[in-house]
Amino acid sequence: MVQFRRSKKFGPFRLTVSKSGLGISAGAGPLRISRGADGKVRRTVRLPGTGISDTKVIGGRKPAQRSPRVTAQITPPITATTFRYGPITVAQPVVAKGYNGTIVFDGQTVSIDRAAVAARLGGLSSVSVPITAVYAVEWVPPSILTNGHIRLVIPTATGLLPHPLPLPQEPSAVIVTYQQQNRFNQLLSALEFSRQHPSSR
Known part of the structure; x- marks a missing residue:
């Protein structure tokens, strides 16, 4: 599978172009904030000289929520033997x-x-x-x-x-x-x- 990725730096900003889209990041030293092609905003903190880093999603596009499935309620058939009203005697209509x-x-x-x-x-x-x-x-x-x-x-x-x-x-x-x-x-x-x-x- 061919991977395509290209990045360019402009001062504290870095633009990254890949098959997924355009991403941008900014920061200096141990802190960097980035917005990926998926729309999510991430915060990355690094400890210089240790190789230790922590990345956390702090915002951006939320996953689409599925609409709850609605099950149609079917009224049972009314049979010929179902009687809910009966004749009564009235003095006049x-x-x-x-x-x-x-x-x-x-x-x-x-x-x-x-x-x-x-x-x-x-x-x-x-x-x-x-x-x-x-x-x-x-x-x-x-x-x-x-x-x-x-x-x-x-x-x-x-x-x-x-x-x-x-x-x-x-x-x-x-x-x-x-x-x-x-x-x-x-x-x-x-x-x-x-x-x-x-x-x-």
Whole structure:
């Protein structure tokens, strides 16, 4: 293997050129500071006439840190025998009107009606499913500055949980404003009671 190295001295400074790059050092007597082609700064102290020296890295380029490896967590498939909500008896359907839809729960079926806002917002259709088809109910309460939402998590035909879409495009979600949140108290209570009484086969 051919080695290439050339150095030149300018007073207390020494320039060294090698295949790795350019290095520079400065000093006189027992102390010398150098910066190598690898970017590291070293301090060397020598005891004259003894051949003893001590070299220490005191700065320069730090080794690149590897990003921690992230392992994706896979949600287990939801099988046809998984029931997390069950039918309940209600005196009359529970209705909660949000910004882009109205949710109606009659104890057996939960529906999102878009008819009243279809002409104004468009793009979303109504949804109606048995309560036993709902895997989870996601409730994010609104604040004075930001809207909240309620979303029905409904497994796909293959039994997997769907990846949520942006709220204005999510067919199983209703946006809730700060002024509307109290309308959803009774609905949330009814859905929670349904969750505590899941169906079984």
